[in-house]
Amino acid sequence: MFPVRALSRHFRGHMVSALRKAAHAGDLHRVNRPGDVDAQLNTLMATDWVVYSKDCLEHTHTVVRYLARYTRQIAISNARILAVDEHQVTLRYKDYRDHDRHKSLILNGEEFVRRFLLHVLPKGLMRVRHYGFLANRCRRQRLMQVRRALAVVEQAPDADMAASDAELAYTCPHCKQPTLRMIGTLTPQRHTYDQPSNHKDQHYRA
Structure with missing residues (x-):
């Protein structure tokens, strides 16, 4: 959507501005020398920043493979290790x-371990945060709704919940699994080239 060079300058300006405000407010406690903040920020503004930008992901397997590199892989893959002694x-x-x-x-072994540990996140930080029905704020409530919609019983439900699910669930005529929901009943229209029909077509969706 946006030119990469313009996006880089825009992001650089917002980032340096936020750091400068934090310095004036006294939030950068590790910077103690007078004038060091202005000197560093001026250097950052004179440097061309690079914003990583690529086309949007369109396919599900591409999204899964992209996220897997951040959630299940740290620093280096086994395929890149050629020899170990x-x-x-x-x-x-x-x-x-x-x-x-x-x-x-x-x-050498010590240097390899040192570089590897640089990629291990400090305690309390997460590489990828969950969102949607897996977000920490609503995960327990949403997972119960998802399991109920999928007819997955984790624990013995109470009588009221079981009765409610029994009223909403319908058995698939092919797989015999209660994973369908009735969304409406349509009466077929009569045409001059069709015979009159007395039954109703029931439409379902998974």
Whole structure:
């Protein structure tokens, strides 16, 4: 939707402005030297920022694969580790400055562990936060509604809930599973080329 260069400058301006306001309010406690904040922020404003932008994801498997890299993978995948012995680790990486060429890097065990631990988040931080029906604020209530809609019984329901579900659930004529809901009854219209019909068509949806 937006040019990447314009988006980079817009984001840089908002970020530096927020940092400057935080410095004037005394919220940047680790910065103690006078004039250090202005010098650093001026340097940031003189630097071209890069905003990562790509086309929207259209397919479900692409979304799952994209999120899986952030939720189930840390720092490096097993496929990039070429060799391991008692003293060093050999891994493969892509050199973006050299036309994206694949190269090998040899690290001793201590340095490899140090770099790996740099990607481990501090306690209390999450790599990906859940939203929708899995959000912490409404997860318990929404999961009960989802299980009830899917006819998944986690615990023995009370009599009122069971009676309510029994009134709303209909059995599929093919798989015999109570996963359908009646949304309405339509009476077929008569046409000159059709025979009169006395039955009603019931429409369902999963």
